[in-house]
Structure formats: C-alpha cells, structure tokens
Amino acid sequence: MRLAEYGGAVMRVLTEMVKIWRLYPALLVALLLSCVQSVAATPDDSRPEAPESIRVVTDNNYPPFVFHGSDGRIQGLLVDQWRLWEQKTGIRVELTATDWNGALVAMREGRFDVIDTIFKTDERRQWLDFTHPYARLEVPVFFNKEISGITDIESLRGFAVAAKEGDAAVDLLRRHGIDNLLLFHDYEEIVRAAMEHKVNVFVVDKPPALYFLYKYGIQDRFRESDPLYVGQFHRAVSKGNTALLQTVEAGFAQISAAEVKAIERRWYGASISSLIPYRLILPGVALLLLLILVLIGWNQMLKRAVTRRTDDLRLSEERYRLLFNVGSDALLVVDADTQQLINVNEAAIELYGYSREELLALRITDLFSDPREGSRQIVNSGGRLHIPLRYHRKKDGIVFPVDISCSFFELNGRHFRLAAMRDISERMRTEQELRESRRFLGGLIENSGNLIFVKDREGCYTMVNRKWEAVTGLLRENVIGRTDAELFAAGDADQFRHHDLEVMESVQVIEQEETLDAAKGRRTFLSVKFPLFDSDGKVNGICGMVTDLTERRQAEEERERLRDQLSQRRKMESVGRLAGGIAHDFSTMIGIILGHVELALLKIKPDDQLHENLRAIENAARRSADLTRQLLIFARRQNVVPKMLDLNETVAGMLTMLGRLVGKDIEVIWRPGENIWPVWMDPSQIDQIIANLCTNSRDAIADVGRIAIATENVSLSSSFCTGHEGCAAGDFVLLTVADNGCGMDKDVIDMLFEPFYTTKETGHGSGLGLATIYGIVHQNNGFIKVDSKVGQGTTIRVYLPRYVGDGDRREGTEAGGGYPAGQATVLLVEDEPAILGMTREMLEKIGCNVLTATTPAEAVNRAGEYGGTINLLMTDVIMPEMNGWELSRKLQAIQPDLKLLFTSGYSADVIGHHDALEKAVHFIRKPFTLDDLAAKVGEALET
Structure with missing residues (x-):
C-alpha cells in the first residue's frame, strides 16, 4: 500500500511538472525582465511632481494576469503588482478591467491614463508611448487535432478562424489575407465555443489559451502550431505624456525581484523542485523496477494471445472487406x-x-x-x-x-x-420538382380569384390568400392564429363557425351561401368547405374556397332594372311611332285645310262675313298644326336644322319672353356658367325646351315663387351613368331648371314624359309639353334627370352633348330677288292628290310654271319629255317606288342644274341619312302657308 502511494505521488509530480514546464519559459522571462528593471531603476531627484491618482484600464479576462474571481472582483498577477506599485509610490490607482476592444476605445478617448496588457504595434505607436516590456508571450494557432495541414499562417486559408476583438493577432491575420474571422469579446468565450464545437481553429495568446483549455478540460482535443509571432506585454500612456510614463516606470522599478516572485508564485504556483518529495524517489524507483518485471511476464502472455488473435484478425479483415464492398x-x-x-x-x-x-x-x-x-x-x-x-x-x-x-x-x-x-442527383431533382410544385400551388392559391383559407379544428386561421385580404380588408399578419369571433361581428362569426362545425362533424364537402359585412360593404359568398385530415386520419381543420357573389347579384339586379327600362323605352317608342303616324296623316289634312283657306281668303274681300269665318278656320288649323308638330318632335320625326349654339346666348335671348310667360309673381333667376361648351342643335328646339320647362314650373307654383335657370359644363364617368337611362360617359352641357313649387311624388315622376299624361285640370294642358322635351333631348343624343319632392319643388336637369366640330356645318343663303319666280319652271311631285292640287295652285299664284306628277316614275317621264329647262324639283320625301332623294338623283342626271326643295311631315330621318342638309338641300315642313312656300321657293332658286 505504501509503494502504491509512492507510485501515485511520483506520477502526480511528473504530471504537474509537465503542466508547469509549458508555462516556465514565459515565467522565467518575466522574472528576468523584472530583475533588469529593478537593477536599472535609480532614483531621480528631477522627476516631475507625481499625481495623486491615476486611472488604469486593462483586459478583463487574461488569466493569470487579470480575470474576474468567483466574487465578481478582478484579480490576478497584474492586480497584485499594481496594488504593490500603489504602496511603493503613494499614488492611488483606479484599476478598471473591461473587454479589450472597449479598453482601447476608452484609452483613445482619454478616459484612462494608463493601459496595461498591450502589445506594441505600428498603429498604436502613433497615439501611445510604451514602457519597457515586462512579459514575453507566444501567439500560436490552436486547432482541433482531427484537422491536419495547419503549420503556419498561410495554411489557415479556407478555415473559419476565431480571434479576440482588438487583438494584435486580428491585424496580423488580415494582413495575410485571412478574412474569414470569427471575432469574440474575450479569450474564455473563444475556448467555450471550441468546447461546444462551434470553433475548430483559433489564434489566442498562449497563457490564457492554456488556462482556459485546462479549465474546460479540452486540452487533449487541440493541438498548437509554432508561434505565429511572439508578443511582449507593455504598459502605455497617451502620446507625449512622458511625465506619467516615467512615473509608471519608476514605480515598478521600486518593486524588488523577490516581491515579483512572490506575486508570480501566488498565481503560477511554487517551483517544481519544491514540489518533488525526494524521500519518496527511491521507493518509487523500486516500485518501477517491480512493475517492469511484471510487464515482462505479461508480455509473454500477450505473445500467446497474439497468436490466438491473428486468426480472429484475419477473419475480421475478411468481414471488413465484405462490408466495405457490399x-x-x-x-x-x-x-x-x-x-x-x-x-x-x-x-x-x-x-x-x-x-x-x-x-x-x-x-x-x-x-x-x-x-x-x-x-x-x-x-x-x-x-x-x-x-x-x-x-x-x-x-x-x-x-x-x-x-x-x-x-x-x-x-x-x-x-x-x-x-x-x-x-444525390435524383434526390435533388425530386426536391426541385417538389419546390416547383409547391411554388406553383402557392402561386395558384395566392393569385386565385376566389377567397381561400385554412382553419384548424378550433377555428383559428392558419392560411389566407391575397383575395381574402382584399375582400375582408384584413391583413394576414393580423389574421393568422385568430378566430372569426375575434375578427368579425358576432352574427357573421357565429354563421361561419356553425358551418365549419357542420363540415368537420359530417366529414363531407358542403356548399353554402354566407354573408359578411366586409370593408367594401355587405358581401354575399358561395362557400365550398371540405375537411382536412392528420396522419391518423382524424379531422384537424377545414379548407374553404369562396366565390364572391356580390357583383353577380348586383349585375342580376342591374340587368332586371335595365330590362324594365328597355321595356319602358320600347313602350315609349311604340307610342312615338303611333303618334308620329297619326301626326303625319293629320298634318297632311291640316295642310290641305290651311292651303285652301289661304287660297279662299285671296278671293274674298276682307269685309265679307265669310272672310271672318275662314280666318277662324285658319286659326284653328294653325293650332292643330302646332299640336301636330309637337307630336312629331316627340316621335323624333320632326325635321330640324341644327347649328353650333352658345347655350348662354340662347337662354339670355329668351329671358324677356320668359318673364311675360311666367307672370310678375314669379322671379326668373339666370345663372349662366363660365366658358360653356357649344352644342349642335336647332335653336327652335332650345326655345321649346326652356319654354315648356318654365311653363311647367309656373303651373307648379301656387302664388309667389321663383324659377332658377343655370348652365354648366360637366364630364360624366361610366360609374355615374349606372342607373341613368340614356346616359353615356363624356362631356355635356347641363341645363338646369329648378322651381320651389308643389313638387311631385315618385308615381308622377315615373309617368312624367308619357304623352297626353297631365296632372293639370282639363283645358290647362295637353300633356305633350314634357313629352316634346323628351323627344327633343333624345333626338340630340342627350338625356334628362328629374329630382322632385312633394312640397319642396322640382329640379329638371337636361344633359346636352358637347359639340367638338369646327363650326356651323350649314352655311345657308338668304332668299332674295334676282331670279324672278315667274320665270321658273317647277316639277311638283306629290302622291296625295288633294295636296298636289293645292300646292300647284299656290305655286301658280306666286308666278311659277308648274309640271305635276303623282309618282316618281311619272316625274322621270315628264322631265324626259319636257323640252325646256326645269329650274326646281319640289317633291315629298316619302313616296311609293322611291324616296325623294333617289328621285332627285335621277332627275339631276337629266337636268344637271336642277334645284331641290323637299317637303314632308317627318323627313328628318331620310334627309339626315343622305346628309342632305350639308349639301344645301332646301326643305319646307308640312303644313305650310302661301308665304312660307313663296319664301322657300325663292330661297331655293337663289342658291
């Protein structure tokens, strides 16, 4: 037992010797430098006055020189040296330890007087003065022993190299092109990262590197290269502060070598020789010899075991080859x-x-x-x-x-x-196809015209697409992870949740209609929802594909509304055609009556009683003719002679007449717009519109009131035209007539433009005034909008298209003398015998030579047979066989200088179709008087 203890002690001593021997060169250099400094230091009576205190900054984690203890205070070899320096000099030292990069910055900014544990570099010489070096430090590369090929700084290329921020090693590495650097705040952090396998290569000063490698027990996992360079520790002051530099040097010179050794012994330990137990060496040697003898015997046993294992190894090798190749x-x-x-x-x-x-x-x-x-x-x-x-x-x-x-x-x-x-070619192809498939599916979902969403079993949204965001007005980052109850009104949320549960419980695809108060108003949806399953086949949520039906429903409603409007318009057109047909025939009869009355009046003396009777017949016929003209305007069959008009000038010219028309108790207010656009209309039609509207407003005012007339330019968009019959997008001149009369309800407004419909008492209106306005406005491609409330008055807005032509397209000539009517030969073509005879008599009364024909074919024959010159063709527009325009073409081939005068009760469509008015073709409306006929014939002959 005693020998075992001796042997264990010997092994421990040898181990400690190896550990300490690796640090011994650095310690020996430090001791020698300290001795040199002690010998070289001599008192200097000429030193400048010493400061009361100095501020010193150093690295906070450079063991054994300086580091934080378990109590959080800094300690180490340098801390003890500075405390001893403080005792020797009597100058108080404020020692601060921080991360090295921060220490350099603080020293440069002047927040400290002295910086310690610093290497001398070219850059630092520019702003610091250094003391003599007091420690020699090697800086090698430490690398994982599994990595080979690292011998010098050039071999570091391609590796991620860890280093400490602000360290001189960082500049060295970068100068040699090593840019893939991992920078840490301190050395311990680097070694800890190496322990966690985050770092495999690092360049660190050797003393702290060994300290932390042993501390974390990973010293066997790393190898070190030869030193990249050898640095020396200095203390430094700001550039030019030589007085403080001398004070620092002098203070450390007062510390004896024995005192330096005592401090180093505390932190490095005692010398190896003092640790060797000499009294145990001989027993240890004896034990070692005994072990050698035991090993010799053991070796013999191993040789026999080797023989047995050779066959096993051969079998193992065969197995290896098999596994290696299979x-x-x-x-x-x-x-x-x-x-x-x-x-x-x-x-x-x-x-x-x-x-x-x-x-x-x-x-x-x-x-x-x-x-x-x-x-x-x-x-x-x-x-x-x-x-x-x-x-x-x-x-x-x-x-x-x-x-x-x-x-x-x-x-x-x-x-x-x-x-x-x-x-992995096939795997990468599969992964690429999967990525493309997911990208396509994602794009399909994201850009779908339908709203698409996914919810989990609890109703929380896990996915919504762009259309869902646009319709609901909610951003997906505010939606994901939330339920309908958190996003929508209670009624809508309950509706959605009820349908979701129905899908999950039935495990079926369900199609339902749902509604939502969304950002753009109340919306109607068709939702198709189906369950989603987890890997165990259990329902874990739903997916919904939703079609927005709102626009479709609105379109259907709009289609119904337009269908009703079309029906109403067709009814109006039918009534118009009926009125036009009746008015045409009636106009013919009125023309015959007026013509014969005028001819009879020429034969009777004015003082004859029969003369008065004929005048009464003439007045009644003229009123009937005016009524017929209104019916033709409503039917859009009345001929007009349009020209470019300034609406302001036309209305202003009627104000005096309007004042007499509405009476003294009603004020007429005129508000002309500025820079009003021109319109292309017959001036008489403007007169009819304004007169009829003001008359209607006058009748709606019981006593005192006012009528306001205004004009302005408006540009209408397609959205405005929705719901307005006859409206088209574009530029219009708006004519507004508003009164403060009794107003109308909706039923009256709906019937307002019906012909012969009136709310006036019998004898106070025919019901054709507003119907006439309707016909005029639509004949000129405009439209009317009526706003009225009972007891609040009525506003009627007439929209007339803006004219963008170059000017009046018809430059008529005024009738005048120069071609004696008595010298003119007129070919009169009329299929109505009564009108033919009456018109012939009128033409002869004004001195014309008259040729007559009842059909176009007869007219062509008469012109061919007549040997003289025919000066004027007067023909009805609408006739059997061919119309008046076609007849004029045939006759002008026979008589090239033939002048034209058309007549009809409703000839505007035919003449307009052939662009007759642009070619100075003259027209006289039926019924006409003898004076009208004389003027038109003279005008046509003078053209």
Whole structure:
C-alpha cells in the first residue's frame, strides 16, 4: 500500500511538472525582465511632481494576469503588482478591467491614463508611448487535432478562424489575407465555443489559451502550431505624456525581484523542485523496477494471445472487406495528410467510372469539380465530418452532386478518414420538382380569384390568400392564429363557425351561401368547405374556397332594372311611332285645310262675313298644326336644322319672353356658367325646351315663387351613368331648371314624359309639353334627370352633348330677288292628290310654271319629255317606288342644274341619312302657308 502511494505521488509530480514546464519559459522571462528593471531603476531627484491618482484600464479576462474571481472582483498577477506599485509610490490607482476592444476605445478617448496588457504595434505607436516590456508571450494557432495541414499562417486559408476583438493577432491575420474571422469579446468565450464545437481553429495568446483549455478540460482535443509571432506585454500612456510614463516606470522599478516572485508564485504556483518529495524517489524507483518485471511476464502472455488473435484478425479483415464492398454508398479511405486515396469499394468504382488502379493513383481533390472546395470542412461533435452538398466529377467529365459523410481514425501513427459518397442527383431533382410544385400551388392559391383559407379544428386561421385580404380588408399578419369571433361581428362569426362545425362533424364537402359585412360593404359568398385530415386520419381543420357573389347579384339586379327600362323605352317608342303616324296623316289634312283657306281668303274681300269665318278656320288649323308638330318632335320625326349654339346666348335671348310667360309673381333667376361648351342643335328646339320647362314650373307654383335657370359644363364617368337611362360617359352641357313649387311624388315622376299624361285640370294642358322635351333631348343624343319632392319643388336637369366640330356645318343663303319666280319652271311631285292640287295652285299664284306628277316614275317621264329647262324639283320625301332623294338623283342626271326643295311631315330621318342638309338641300315642313312656300321657293332658286 505504501509503494502504491509512492507510485501515485511520483506520477502526480511528473504530471504537474509537465503542466508547469509549458508555462516556465514565459515565467522565467518575466522574472528576468523584472530583475533588469529593478537593477536599472535609480532614483531621480528631477522627476516631475507625481499625481495623486491615476486611472488604469486593462483586459478583463487574461488569466493569470487579470480575470474576474468567483466574487465578481478582478484579480490576478497584474492586480497584485499594481496594488504593490500603489504602496511603493503613494499614488492611488483606479484599476478598471473591461473587454479589450472597449479598453482601447476608452484609452483613445482619454478616459484612462494608463493601459496595461498591450502589445506594441505600428498603429498604436502613433497615439501611445510604451514602457519597457515586462512579459514575453507566444501567439500560436490552436486547432482541433482531427484537422491536419495547419503549420503556419498561410495554411489557415479556407478555415473559419476565431480571434479576440482588438487583438494584435486580428491585424496580423488580415494582413495575410485571412478574412474569414470569427471575432469574440474575450479569450474564455473563444475556448467555450471550441468546447461546444462551434470553433475548430483559433489564434489566442498562449497563457490564457492554456488556462482556459485546462479549465474546460479540452486540452487533449487541440493541438498548437509554432508561434505565429511572439508578443511582449507593455504598459502605455497617451502620446507625449512622458511625465506619467516615467512615473509608471519608476514605480515598478521600486518593486524588488523577490516581491515579483512572490506575486508570480501566488498565481503560477511554487517551483517544481519544491514540489518533488525526494524521500519518496527511491521507493518509487523500486516500485518501477517491480512493475517492469511484471510487464515482462505479461508480455509473454500477450505473445500467446497474439497468436490466438491473428486468426480472429484475419477473419475480421475478411468481414471488413465484405462490408466495405457490399454497401450501396461509395466508400473511400483517404490519407488525411497527403489526401491520397488508400482504398475504394466497388460502389466507388461504379460511381466515378475509374478502375480501382486509376482511383488509387488519385488524390481525393482530383475528384472535386472545384478543387478549392476541399479546404472547407465542418467537424461535428463526434469528430465526424458531414458535407451536405459538394459537386464531384466522373471520369467522363460529368459533374454530379454528392452528399459526403466522413469519420476520422488513426492507424500506425498516420491519420486517415473514411468518406462515404452518395450521388444525390435524383434526390435533388425530386426536391426541385417538389419546390416547383409547391411554388406553383402557392402561386395558384395566392393569385386565385376566389377567397381561400385554412382553419384548424378550433377555428383559428392558419392560411389566407391575397383575395381574402382584399375582400375582408384584413391583413394576414393580423389574421393568422385568430378566430372569426375575434375578427368579425358576432352574427357573421357565429354563421361561419356553425358551418365549419357542420363540415368537420359530417366529414363531407358542403356548399353554402354566407354573408359578411366586409370593408367594401355587405358581401354575399358561395362557400365550398371540405375537411382536412392528420396522419391518423382524424379531422384537424377545414379548407374553404369562396366565390364572391356580390357583383353577380348586383349585375342580376342591374340587368332586371335595365330590362324594365328597355321595356319602358320600347313602350315609349311604340307610342312615338303611333303618334308620329297619326301626326303625319293629320298634318297632311291640316295642310290641305290651311292651303285652301289661304287660297279662299285671296278671293274674298276682307269685309265679307265669310272672310271672318275662314280666318277662324285658319286659326284653328294653325293650332292643330302646332299640336301636330309637337307630336312629331316627340316621335323624333320632326325635321330640324341644327347649328353650333352658345347655350348662354340662347337662354339670355329668351329671358324677356320668359318673364311675360311666367307672370310678375314669379322671379326668373339666370345663372349662366363660365366658358360653356357649344352644342349642335336647332335653336327652335332650345326655345321649346326652356319654354315648356318654365311653363311647367309656373303651373307648379301656387302664388309667389321663383324659377332658377343655370348652365354648366360637366364630364360624366361610366360609374355615374349606372342607373341613368340614356346616359353615356363624356362631356355635356347641363341645363338646369329648378322651381320651389308643389313638387311631385315618385308615381308622377315615373309617368312624367308619357304623352297626353297631365296632372293639370282639363283645358290647362295637353300633356305633350314634357313629352316634346323628351323627344327633343333624345333626338340630340342627350338625356334628362328629374329630382322632385312633394312640397319642396322640382329640379329638371337636361344633359346636352358637347359639340367638338369646327363650326356651323350649314352655311345657308338668304332668299332674295334676282331670279324672278315667274320665270321658273317647277316639277311638283306629290302622291296625295288633294295636296298636289293645292300646292300647284299656290305655286301658280306666286308666278311659277308648274309640271305635276303623282309618282316618281311619272316625274322621270315628264322631265324626259319636257323640252325646256326645269329650274326646281319640289317633291315629298316619302313616296311609293322611291324616296325623294333617289328621285332627285335621277332627275339631276337629266337636268344637271336642277334645284331641290323637299317637303314632308317627318323627313328628318331620310334627309339626315343622305346628309342632305350639308349639301344645301332646301326643305319646307308640312303644313305650310302661301308665304312660307313663296319664301322657300325663292330661297331655293337663289342658291
């Protein structure tokens, strides 16, 4: 037992000697430097006056020089030296330990007087003055022992190298092009990262590196290179502060070598010789000899065991070869130092396309598609190296992706690694296809026109698409993880949750209609929801695909409304056609009556009683003609002569007449708009619109009131036109007539433009005034909007299209003398015998030579047979066989200088279709008087 204790003590002593011996050179240099400083230091009576205190900053984690103890206070070799310096000099020292980078910054900013534990560099010489060095420190590379090939600073290329921020080693590494640096705040943090396998290579001052490697028990996992450089610890002051530098040097010169040794002994321990128990050496030697004898005997036993194990090893080798070649992965054994391939299996030969001899003649880097990839390695916690993706090259030049796993082992002092290579081309293709499929599906969902969402079993949203965000007005980051009850009104949320539960409980696809008060108003949806299942086949949520039916429903409602409008318009058109047909025939009869009355009046003396009777007949016929004209305007069959008008000028010219029309008790207010656009209309139509509207407003005002007339320019969008019959987007001149009369209810407004509909008493209106306005406005491609409330008055807005032409397209000529009517020959074509005879008599009364025809064919024959010149063709527009325009073409081929005068009760459509008004074609509306006919004939002949 005593010998065992001696042997154990000897081994412990030897171990401690090895540990201390590694630090001994640095300690010896420090002691020698201290002695030199002590001898060299001599009192100087000429020293400048010493300060009362100085501020010193140093590294906070550089054991054994300085570090934080378990109580949080700084301690170490330098702390004791500065405290002794304080005693020797009587100058109070404020010692601060912080991270090294912060210490440099604080010293540069002047927050400290002295900085300790600093290496001298070219950059630091520019702003610091240094003391003599007091410690020599080696700075090697520490690296994981599984990594080979690191010998100097150049071999660090390709590795991630850890270093301490602000350390001189950082500048050195960067000067040599080592840029892949991992910077830490202190040395302990670097070693702790190495322990956690986050760092495999680091450049750290040797004393603290050894201290922390032993502290964390990983000293056997790392090897060190030769020193990259040897640094020396100095103390430094701001550049030019020589007085303080002398004070610091002088203070440390007063510390004796014995005192320095005492401090170092405290932190480095006692010398090795003092630890050796000499009285135990001889028993230990004896024990060692005894052990040698035992080992010799044991060796003989081992030789016999070797013989037995040889066969086992041979069998094991056969098993190894079998396992090595059976695997599906390509296996390569690589010399870690030379990168030479030592052995390969059959899968590797098949994968790379080389023969075994060719592969074994290569290095592992020869298989890389990019040889530079070989220097980038990752070592995991088990000492295994895994590279998830590299690209290798086959013998035929094909480059392919491989997944690599390596394990390291040592045999006969040589370092090897076993690399397993797996071709992952197919896996990468599958992963790429999967990514593309997910990207396509994601794009399909995200850009779908439907609202798509996913909820878990508790109703929390886990996914919504862009359309869902747009319709609900909620952003997905505010939706994911929340329920309907947290997002929507209670009624909507209960509706959604009820339907969701129905889907999950029935485990079926269910289609339902749902509604929601969304950001854009109340919405109606068609929801198709189906259950989602987990890996066990249990329902764990639902997915919904929702179609927004709101616009479709609105479109259906709009379609119904337009259908009603179309029906109403068709009814109005039918009434118009009926009124137009009746008015045309009635106009013909009125024309005959008026013509014969006028001819009769020419034959009777004014004082004859029959003359008065004929005048009464004439007045009644003229009123009937006005009524017929209104019906034709409503039917849009009345001929007009449009021109470019300034609406303000037209209305202003009617104000005096309007004042007499509405009476003194009603005020007419005129509000003309500025820069009003021109319109293209017959001036008489404007007069009819304003007169009828003001008359209607007058009748709606019981006593005193007012009528306001205004104009303005408006530009209408397509959205405004929705719901307004006849409206089209574009520029319009708006004519507004508003009164403060009795107003109308909706039923009256709906019937307002019906012909012969009136709310007035019998004898106070025919019901054609507003119907006439309706016909005029629609004939000119405009529309009307009516707003009225009972007891609050009525506002009627007339929208007339803006005219953008160059001016009045019809430049008429005024009738005048110069062509005696009595010298003119007129070909009169009329299919109504009564009108033919009456018109012939009128033409002869004004002195014309008249040729007559009742059909176009007869007219062509008369023109061909007539030997003289026919000056004027007067023809009805609408006739059997061909219309008046076609007849004029045929006759002008016979008589090239033939003038034209058309007549009709409703000729606007026919003449307008042939662009007759633009070619100075003259027109007289039926019924006409003798004076009207004389004026028109003279005008036509003078053209």
